[in-house]
Amino acid sequence: xxxxxxxxxPALDREAMADRIDAVGRDRDKAAFVAVxxxxxxRVKAYLLRLGTDNGAAEELAQEVMISVWRKAHTYDRxxxxxxxxxxxxxxxxxxxxxxxxxxxxxxxxxPMLRPEAxxxxxDAAASTEREAxxxxxxxxxxxxxxxxxxxxxxDGLSHREIxxxxxxxxxxxxxxxxxxxxxxxxKLDEDL
Amino acid sequence: xxxxxFDETLVGAAHASGRLPAPLRxxxxxxxxxxxxxxxxxxxxxxxAGALLEAAEPSPLSPDAMSDALARIDALEPEAAxxxxxxxAAGGALQELLGLPEPARSAxxxxxxxxxxxxxxxxxxxxxxxxxxxxxxxxxxxEPGAGAPLHSHAGDDYTQVLxxxxxxxxxxxxxGDLCVADPETTHVTSAERGDVCIALAVTDAPLEFKGLLGxxxxxxxRPN
Numbered sequence: 001x002x003x004x005x006x007x008x009x010p011a012l013d014r015e016a017m018a019d020r021i022d023a024v025g026r027d028r029d030k031a032a033f034v035a036v037x038x039x040x041x042x043r044v045k046a047y048l049l050r051l052g053t054d055n056g057a058a059e060e061l062a063q064e065v066m067i068s069v070w071r072k073a074h075t076y077d078r079x080x081x082x083x084x085x086x087x088x089x090x091x092x093x094x095x096x097x098x099x100x101x102x103x104x105x106x107x108x109x110x111x112p113m114l115r116p117e118a119x120x121x122x123x124d125a126a127a128s129t130e131r132e133a134x135x136x137x138x139x140x141x142x143x144x145x146x147x148x149x150x151x152x153x154x155x156d157g158l159s160h161r162e163i164x165x166x167x168x169x170x171x172x173x174x175x176x177x178x179x180x181x182x183x184x185x186x187x188k189l190d191e192d193l
Numbered sequence: 194x195x196x197x198x199f200d201e202t203l204v205g206a207a208h209a210s211g212r213l214p215a216p217l218r219x220x221x222x223x224x225x226x227x228x229x230x231x232x233x234x235x236x237x238x239x240x241x242a243g244a245l246l247e248a249a250e251p252s253p254l255s256p257d258a259m260s261d262a263l264a265r266i267d268a269l270e271p272e273a274a275x276x277x278x279x280x281x282a283a284g285g286a287l288q289e290l291l292g293l294p295e296p297a298r299s300a301x302x303x304x305x306x307x308x309x310x311x312x313x314x315x316x317x318x319x320x321x322x323x324x325x326x327x328x329x330x331x332x333x334x335x336e337p338g339a340g341a342p343l344h345s346h347a348g349d350d351y352t353q354v355l356x357x358x359x360x361x362x363x364x365x366x367x368x369g370d371l372c373v374a375d376p377e378t379t380h381v382t383s384a385e386r387g388d389v390c391i392a393l394a395v396t397d398a399p400l401e402f403k404g405l406l407g408x409x410x411x412x413x414x415r416p417n
Binding site for chain 2: 012030033034037038041042043044045046047049050058059062063066067070071081082084085086087088089091092093095096100128131132135136139150151153154155156157159178179182183185186
């Protein structure tokens with residue numbers, strides 16, 4: 001139940017957080033929402049700032065994300081995703097939508113992986129919680145340089161080329177290290193690695 | 194046996210970070226409903242990003258952000274039910290659309306509301322779903338046995354089969370399969386007899402796809 005990196009963020013009780021989302025979805029529980037807001041809104045804002053959103057827009061978008069959390073709480077399914085993964089998806093999708101709204105007003109109504117009727121792959125739903133726990137556990141053991149690469153690729157959305165330019169690590173090495181790190185987290189370190 | 198797959202690490206990173214253009218995002222999210230490997234890669238990528246979100250150094254909001262949010266929640270209208278006008282616009286093809294995997298299904302229903310099917314050849318219709326820059330995602334509907342005559346592609350072209358099957362002259366692609374064509378490819382495309390074929394096609398100018406998702410040839414690869 002520890003935070004997943006070397007930083008000393010306070011331990012997060014994931015079950016309690018999932019209980020709060022359920023309470024919001026079921027009972028429209030404002031106290032539960034306030035607790036979720038306290039923890040996630042500043043992290044969502046940090047995510048948006050990290051991706052280059054200016055302070056005012058990041059503040060506004062973080063608010064919108066939390067209001068989406070309120071509206072969509074009844075669709076949350078703890079057997080499918082942790083609250084952090086679920087809120088991350090909402091934040092990412094809102095950010096994409098906001099960007100597209102300013103780029104042009106093409107309607108794109110879909111919210112990937114948020115719709116309750118979107119079926120998970122057939123044999124896979126039950127394993128989601130365990131799988132997520134395994135990925136988190138493996139992240140704790142990841143060397144700092146691999147964690148940095150993961151952050152640049154999965155969080156910041158840089159291409160391999162951009163990562164190579166930014167870090168000075170050769171392109172081929174960026175590719176193989178990222179593959180190695182992701183495979184390690186997924187418990188798939190067999191084959192020719 | 195003719196199927197392609199995307200590189201799982203690239204799928205995980207591109208999906209999590211949201212760097213994919215909208216048509217490719219629609220393709221990956223829809224493929225995830227049909228292909229467990231794509232589902233796992235996309236989900237695991239999101240899990241990594243969710244863990245990084247948790248670990249992010251918090252950036253405080255303004256002091257009244259919380260009370261603002263609570264006031265906005267109080268002002269929310271009850272959620273509106275989905276519009277029923279879609280059924281009329283979709284006509285006889287509605288059942289077909291409702292049977293598609295998400296999120297292609299929602300994108301198709303929204304597109305039907307905006308405009309509807311366009312003629313694209315004898316027995317072929319297309320529905321514009323979403324575009325970003327020169328990249329487009331369309332739904333193709335091909336009557337059993339109908340198809341496009343010998344043609345080549347101005348750009349790159351990914352076709353994900355959602356229903357039925359089509360034959361490109363070299364191989365059969367069924368529900369769940371991904372067909373890849375580039376400007377070098379010249380082929381005929383025809384739906385197999387027996388069922389309507391519906392596919393999600395993403396097209397772009399040449400070379401634009403390269404590097405975004407990678408490509409892996411699956412199983413025995415694609416016969417020439």
